[in-house]
Amino acid sequence: MYAYDEIDRTLVNERVSEFRDQVQRRLSGELTEDEFKMLRLQNGVYLQLHAYMFRVAIPYGTLASNQLRQLAHVARKYDRGYGHFTTRQNIQFNWIKLSDLPDALADLAEVGIHAMQTSGNNMRNVTSDQWAGVAPGEIEDPRIWSELIRQHTTLHPEFSFLPRKFKIAITASDHDRAAIKVHDIGLRLIKNEKGETGFEVLVGGGLGRTPFIGKTIKHFVHGRDLLSYIEAILRVYNQYGRRDNIYKARIKILVHELGIEKFSREVEEEWQHIRNSSLQIDDEVIEDIRSRFIYPAYEKLPHMPDELRQAAADPDFEAWRKNSVAAHKNPGYSIVTISLKPIGAPPGDATAEQMDALADLADKYSFGEIRVGHEQNLALPHVAKRDLPALWKALDKLGLATPNVNLITDIIACPGLDYCSLANARSIPIAQELTRRFANHELANLIGRLHINISGCINACGHHHVGHIGILGVEKNGEEVYQITIGGRADESAALGNLIGPGVKFDEVADVIEDIVEAYLALRERPEELFVDTVKRLGVEPFKERVYATR
């Protein structure tokens, strides 16, 4: 956990009273919607189809149990008893009233949570690996650096009125769980030959209307230069970014138009002016942040306790353990992923009851800590192996032990036309139907790792471009039509998927996906060849044939 200081608390509280005043002036008519809109967006308040939506930041995906309880409280008191975890370590409430928002924000502020920079053209929540600090083989906890950037950029005037929103993600593991290649800036924490900490810096990734995979702009930036280097990138962006055209305003377009060589020369030049300024980070600053991340007092526990050995006789437990439990840097402990993708339910939703119960389980089994990942699942980061069977029983009772993490039913989906005012088509019912089709866990296991991502419009909040199977909803003559891509991926080998052919209707989507999966099962060379690898080997053609031959 990270311990915030007085400055943070004051800032968050001041922000709440400021917003309370703004809401009052809006409701009395003193502020028009045009004047108010930017103010509400700066506090995470959007307008959806049925109501306001309230987006709350979960910095680098780390939550304390008391914070999760407070989110449950907000869901219960001001919303309809549930919340929706997003792909950027945020939670959204879908039914909140503007008149209740100041109180909701004040309640969250009590536990150090806020909604600053969860929307608007500023630096958004800096995301990180949900296994940060516990993943085996990790170079260093990437949250230290996320926090450094958070402190530097929060409410920083230079980053509050950018041409467009700006998203940074950081990873420190070989396997990228933070999707750094589809962020405006992606940072991979590495060490140089001298053993010094620094970053490979990627720039210009992003999805939406014009998707790009981020490109490496510098192979090694020393940790002490991280802020000045990011600032140099942002200055070049601030100067040249297309403010005239919202569709061309993201940094990915600028990088693409200038070319990465020219862009990096501009950044380099800017950087030389500022790298030896006050932006250079002293070791003490990093040490101070590091000291505020408090790690649990792990016990020395057996790698294979009796409890685990006995529970192995239960096939249901084993199925869950093999699927949802991952190795921890401390061999007596595990990282447990909590699937928010039960069969037939909207991906990423959790009820207030589930959140409360999970907070209790975190207290009992995970030193009071919960993590939020970009796949719209949660995790308990420090579970003693001997506690796994008891935890599993408790999770199962709550409907939180579906053993489908990284499988075909672990679908990422945006809210789509059921909630979102920008949508062309629905996403959630498509996800629900697909989970029913592949509800059999043996079948899902046979298929193996397969990520389906669904977006209800070209903004790509469901990351459809980088889904192994991507589904994009469009509208054609007043009807919902879905374009299907295959071969995308969001990890360290990030790639954009390729369209398999003409769009298909709402009712046909699940059949088409079944066809694609059947084709894969027939075409793969061996059971270990993942769906994406088969697509890579064979291309789109055989899948296309299978899908359209009979249609």
Next chain:
Amino acid sequence: MTSPLQKKLKISDSSVVTANRTWDGVVVYRTAAKGWSADLADAAIVRNSDEAKALLAEAVADDVGAIGPYIAPVQIGEDGKILPGNLREQIRRDGVTIDLPV
């Protein structure tokens, strides 16, 4: 941002003006009595661009009442009942097409 009044209007069918109520975000429809109602049945129906423009202008002026007003298509049933003109408007009237988790 372009004001909704500056957007080109082409209305061939029956339409209403809809928005979200400012204080709670609930979907509302502009009524003939220069107010807002959460019930589509109370909506004022417009049938050509001039009528639509006039109703929209009035709605835009009531910025404290509701936000983001726009013209939405409706269908008039045989019994005279006002029905949403597309899926989006149907979802706005009836709520999500899925079961809520609670």
